[in-house]
Amino acid sequence: MDSQDIIQHFAEQTHPDELEQFDRASIKELIEQHDTPFMVLDLEEVDYQYKSLQAALPNVKLFYAIKSLAHPQLIKRLKSLGSYFDLATIGEVELVESLGVKGEQCIHTHPIKKDKEIQRALDFGCTRFVVDNEEEVKKFYKYAGQVELIIRVSFRSQQAVVDLSRKFGCTLEELPVLVSMAQENGVTVSGLSFHVGSQSLSPMTQVNAIRSSIAAMKVMNHVNWKFLDIGGSFPVHYQEAVLPIVDFCAPLNEALAELPAGIEVFAEPGRFISGPSMIEVVSIVGKAKRGARTWYYLDDGVYGGFSGQIYDHAQYPIVPLKPIDPTGEFFPSVLAGPTCDSIDVVAEDIELPDMKVGDILIGKQMGAYTIASATEFNFYPKPKVVVVEDIFDPETDALK
Template sequence: MIRSIENTSAVQLDTRASETDMIHRLVAQHDSPLMILDCDVVRRQYRALQAALPNVVLHFALKPMPHPAVVSTLLQEGAYFDLATNGEVDLVKSVGVPADRTIQTHPIKRDSDIRHALDYGCNTFVVDNLNELEKFIAHKDQAELLVRLSFRNADAYADLSKKFGCSSEQAFEIISRAFELGIRIRGLSFHVGSQTMDPQKYVSAIASCAKLIQQVADAGLPALSTLDIGGGFPVDYDGSLQPIDEFCAPIREVMTTLPDTLKVIAEPGRFIVAPAAINVCSVMGQAQRDGKTWYYMDDGIYGSFSGNVFDHGNYPMDAIKWHGERYPSVLAGPTCDSIDVIAEEIMLPKLNNGDMVVSRMMGAYSTVTATDFNFFKRAEVVAINQVIEQLAVAGL
């Protein structure tokens, strides 16, 4: 998606000029490639989703961008956190997140993973099968569990219910067996899939969970107190999505049918961080091939643009020198692998070696899946607008 000068207002021009100055300063200080993380956008996204789901406790899922600046910013906002690995436990611990603000939601864990989280103080875990349930016999005095259900969603970026989750019948069996073993079941969880575009997926899953919660109560088993509706809330990569408040309206409506005693939590990840980072990479060299200019950049598919492979990446990008006539161009990554091509059909102005390209909406599933292939360095993540908020919290 390329914004031309004809479609850009005077205010947007001023904003873009200010951003360009900032980018030049940061690249001069940190070199290219660079990932600029804006903590103000993290705050904005968190507040927007909290307003859209006012009665839901948001647990940020670290997976799409496990960066200390994101964690500390969200901690200041009062967020909770969704962890899945020992490394994520260590990260939130290092930032000072209280353990009672975390849950560990990986459905499959080693005993050492369970003990690592418990040693930190996180005591809520997720299971989706009897084999996993039995791992908690040794920890039943400390841990409590959520049973994860599967709701398939082939339209999502990642249909997470393909790999994890169980049926309602299997969930009831797990809950019954847990009661026999003396293991505490706190509630249910599900994830309808990453970048879910249809809110009715949540509505249907919530309704199914409500029936199971009632079934558990009717069977005389301990009442379930928590429903985790997962993540997957979509972000707008191309300007075509409805605002998040409108998207969540059906979810808010179906939640009014739930018991007042049921605590509802969620695990947003992409929605919080995707718009919060921009990538800056520079032209290393160029060549004319088949009527197009190939620009070889210092970041690529094996780096920050790994989301092109793993996450259906379709990032809005443009040259930082964005004015002037445009020509058919190709953006290629720096490695010697022929698949390392970022964009094959893009119209760009004439670029010189050293000129920069800016890509937006790159906060989710980009740096986390980057590699050091060919020994090209990964883009450094630089957080901005973090100290200002820390001073404001301190009343300075």
């Protein structure tokens, strides 16, 4: 598939009508047991997302990016599926260690670290670290012989919702300098990595990054290259349809086939695994007619589970739990969070049937970068996470 085909394919996707696919009974049962707001983590969906990505990238080792959703049961489930883990902080090291993950199953991908963070990861047995600048390479001189460095290169992406290469990654021109500095000081360089940005809508930036990385490896043939790490970025279906994962990954596999023999490929998926695995259940606690629109006040908002709308630029699909008559009347509505801040608005200009105080709404695709960045502003507690098996339909990402 070339980029034109991909754009065409993307344009042909339609947003499926998921409203009628709810297992309302299961959600109602959970509501009887738990006060809203709460999030529902479906471990079967975790399986499905992990296996789909692994099937789409058969020759790639998947290192789950814990930062997207650091729930112990999700990590245990991924461990049982054979996943590896991408760590970035001492807290993440301690979490996976407490769950029986081994250091050699992990890579440390934060390009900027304190010495105590390097030491803690090494104590855990994680020896592969990402660096992207001279100061960071110098921090590893004293660990020569104990570590393998993976150098992160920046490839900017217009297609990604979150452009991570703005903040991290060296240029291809800087790469040889970092390699020489490490090697002259006895520090092993084994790999290259990149992250073209999260929620990437086209695979072509990743394809170009793979090709440029392979070319750089071939030019620097004095290095014993062992790994190419293609980062995260695999997209999920929020308001807009995205390419099916098999189609997204097909051009990546084609580009990866050009790698010299013996180089292992890693990926660091976060959103693709955690995003569709969780929903949030919220209640309407207030209602006011303001001008032409009805404002509904929910018991959670952008300071809580919906925080990804601010930090992650996500717009979650939000639908009422009660069955909707598609031929009925819809009204321009606003969904607002409970805090006193005016930024705490979850959805503007959403068309909804007439709703009552006490009615339930469901936010979907809410696993990635949601509870992870939630706060307790105004003393509203973060929504708790209820763990279940098998209440979503993985084919549609909808509740069954």
